[in-house]
Amino acid sequence: MAGRKSDRMQQLERAAMYPLDWLEERSGLVGGVRYFLFRKVPGDTNWFHTLGSATLTAFLVQLVTGVILAMYYKPDPTHAHSSIDHITHDVTLGWLVRGMHKWGASVFIILMFLHMGRVFLFGAYKYPRELNWIIGVLLLATGLFEGLTGYLLPFDQTAYWATVVAININGTAPFVGPYLASLLRGGAEIGPDTLSRFYSLHMLLVPGALIGLITLHLYLVVRLGVSSPPWSGEAAGEEPEPGPPPAQTGLVQPRPRASSVRGRPE
Amino acid sequence: MEDPRGDEQRHLPPPSLWPVGFAVGIVCLLVGLIVSWPVAAIGAAIVLVFGFLWTRDVVTGHREPAEAPPPEPEGRPQAPAIPAHKGEAAMPEPEPAERFPRSVFLEASTLGLGAVIGGIVTVPAVGFAVLPAFVKQHAHEVDLGPVANFTEGDWLIATFLREPTQGEISRRTAFIRNNGLLAGKPSYTCISNRCAHLGCPVQAGGPLFEDKQKTVKTKSGEVTLIPALPAAGFICPCHGGAYDSEGNRIAGPPVRGLDRYEFSIINGHLILGNTFSVAEVTGTGKSAKIKKYELAGPGQHVDGIESWMYPLQPPH
Numbered sequence: 001m002a003g004r005k006s007d008r009m010q011q012l013e014r015a016a017m018y019p020l021d022w023l024e025e026r027s028g029l030v031g032g033v034r035y036f037l038f039r040k041v042p043g044d045t046n047w048f049h050t051l052g053s054a055t056l057t058a059f060l061v062q063l064v065t066g067v068i069l070a071m072y073y074k075p076d077p078t079h080a081h082s083s084i085d086h087i088t089h090d091v092t093l094g095w096l097v098r099g100m101h102k103w104g105a106s107v108f109i110i111l112m113f114l115h116m117g118r119v120f121l122f123g124a125y126k127y128p129r130e131l132n133w134i135i136g137v138l139l140l141a142t143g144l145f146e147g148l149t150g151y152l153l154p155f156d157q158t159a160y161w162a163t164v165v166a167i168n169i170n171g172t173a174p175f176v177g178p179y180l181a182s183l184l185r186g187g188a189e190i191g192p193d194t195l196s197r198f199y200s201l202h203m204l205l206v207p208g209a210l211i212g213l214i215t216l217h218l219y220l221v222v223r224l225g226v227s228s229p230p231w232s233g234e235a236a237g238e239e240p241e242p243g244p245p246p247a248q249t250g251l252v253q254p255r256p257r258a259s260s261v262r263g264r265p266e
Numbered sequence: 267m268e269d270p271r272g273d274e275q276r277h278l279p280p281p282s283l284w285p286v287g288f289a290v291g292i293v294c295l296l297v298g299l300i301v302s303w304p305v306a307a308i309g310a311a312i313v314l315v316f317g318f319l320w321t322r323d324v325v326t327g328h329r330e331p332a333e334a335p336p337p338e339p340e341g342r343p344q345a346p347a348i349p350a351h352k353g354e355a356a357m358p359e360p361e362p363a364e365r366f367p368r369s370v371f372l373e374a375s376t377l378g379l380g381a382v383i384g385g386i387v388t389v390p391a392v393g394f395a396v397l398p399a400f401v402k403q404h405a406h407e408v409d410l411g412p413v414a415n416f417t418e419g420d421w422l423i424a425t426f427l428r429e430p431t432q433g434e435i436s437r438r439t440a441f442i443r444n445n446g447l448l449a450g451k452p453s454y455t456c457i458s459n460r461c462a463h464l465g466c467p468v469q470a471g472g473p474l475f476e477d478k479q480k481t482v483k484t485k486s487g488e489v490t491l492i493p494a495l496p497a498a499g500f501i502c503p504c505h506g507g508a509y510d511s512e513g514n515r516i517a518g519p520p521v522r523g524l525d526r527y528e529f530s531i532i533n534g535h536l537i538l539g540n541t542f543s544v545a546e547v548t549g550t551g552k553s554a555k556i557k558k559y560e561l562a563g564p565g566q567h568v569d570g571i572e573s574w575m576y577p578l579q580p581p582h
Binding site: 172187 | 396398399400403405428429432433434435436464465466467504562563564565566575576577578579580581582
């Protein structure tokens with residue numbers, strides 16, 4: 001670090017830090033964010049460990065673009081398709097936001113599966129992270145349901161008939177199927193309420209569930225830490241090689257080695 | 267710490283009633299803006315007076331903290347020490363697992379009240395979300411127009427509004443054929459175009475004569491009638507289900523034959539009634555033998571061993 005700072009520098013630093021200190025003293029938020037972002041992770045994590053964050057980013061993109069699209073979309077059988085037309089062709093940059101939402105949906109689903117594959121192949125679902133795997137599976141199902149409900153909204157022929165088929169596939173489930181189909185349709189037949197029902201599910205209920213599940217998911221990630229890859233010798237108890245700073249696994253921390261921790265704001 | 271007096275003597279103004287009057291004045295002012303100017307003026311006056319009093323209070327409170335005890339060099343005045351045989355020290359140690367009935371009562375009543383309030387709010391909301399899908403579900407009869415449009419032995423593709431109040435989204439299609447008379451009574455074959463696999467619209471397997479299309483105005487709205495020659499039966503574009511001209515499945519994934527409409531003739535008009543499901547039809551035309559099943563969703567068996575999976579249908 002730099003040696004002695006001049007009084008003026010110290011004064012400037014204090015002035016710059018003042019709002020943060022003010023916030024921290026009253027809420028503890030600064031410390032909370034530091035605790036969340038500057039966590040200890042194993043030294044041998046790799047790019048595959050970023051798939052979860054990538055999925056979260058895709059979800060956030062969907063959240064933001066979806067909110068914007070909701071400003072122009074009209075969930076009613078006679079206007080739904082024309083409002084999509086309006087968004088795509090008339091609204092400034094509407095084509096871009098709608099494109100981001102449409103293609104981002106696929107990106108979100110694909111990233112979820114890739115993240116799931118990473119967790120599976122790395123064995124990261126094992127003790128003590130089983131619960132997070134279960135929450136992840138719920139997230140996958142909820143995310144797919146989000147895709148199903150969103151697919152109807154353009155209300156063109158593809159959207160309509162794909163939804164008819166999807167609802168009827170639900171209808172073939174033993175015993176509860178016919179009731180499930182009626183519940184999804186909002187009646188015995190597809191009608192005007194089906195579209196607004198899907199819209200409400202798509203933009204309020206299901207995203208709310210996703211946000212809640214993601215919060216739980218992240219809570220467990222922070223609590224349990226990130227697992228080492230399966231080939232990690234250090235996680236298997238080998239002595240770390242001299243040279244690069246030694247690593248720690250997320251959970252097992254035999255010796256505190258501050259120097260090995262990445263991302264510490266030193 | 268810059269404040270040597272510590273937390274106890276932060277800049278707390280003495281308690282004051284002026285903010286209450288100030289708030290009343292603001293409300294009066296805002297109401298007056300809507301109701302009448304005099305009320306607004308009174309409100310403004312109250313705001314000014316109480317605002318002035320409040321400000322003066324705060325300012326003087328800062329200048330001379332009258333209510334704060336005079337600072338003593340030893341720190342705060344201490345209460346006289348409680349003798350060991352009195353006060354908290356003399357109370358018996360609570361048992362490790364002892365619960366105090368009062369706290370238990372308060373806890374239970376808080377949780378119970380919360381549950382009751384939550385239930386009162388949640389039950390109607392969930393009912394509102396779920397029940398409309400299952401009550402007041404009944405199909406209206408559809409008037410397809412004069413029977414003279416349906417010449418004997420010819421197929422017509424009729425599209426109509428099942429629920430005219432819902433508009434175009436309730437447009438449905440049926441394949442209609444006049445079979446002539448059976449024992450002195452008219453016989454019609456009225457097949458729904460909803461595929462028995464997953465509900466896509468099946469198409470007539472043969473030419474459509476759209477130049478001979480008729481549009482009939484009936485009390486059910488506009489009905490379109492297109493003559494067709496479904497020589498190859500009916501074919502579904504989605505997954506390739508194929509049916510013969512009686513709606514029997516001949517190929518592909520459907521689990522049963524095509525649904526049919528009940529029909530009646532009222533005042534010389536062909537009227538479509540409820541839809542019902544069919545497993546298989548034997549015979550053709552007016553000599554067809556049809557076993558009626560309650561309407562089931564696409565993909566659901568109505569006969570055979572698989573039908574036990576769908577014992578109860580929701581109202582439709």
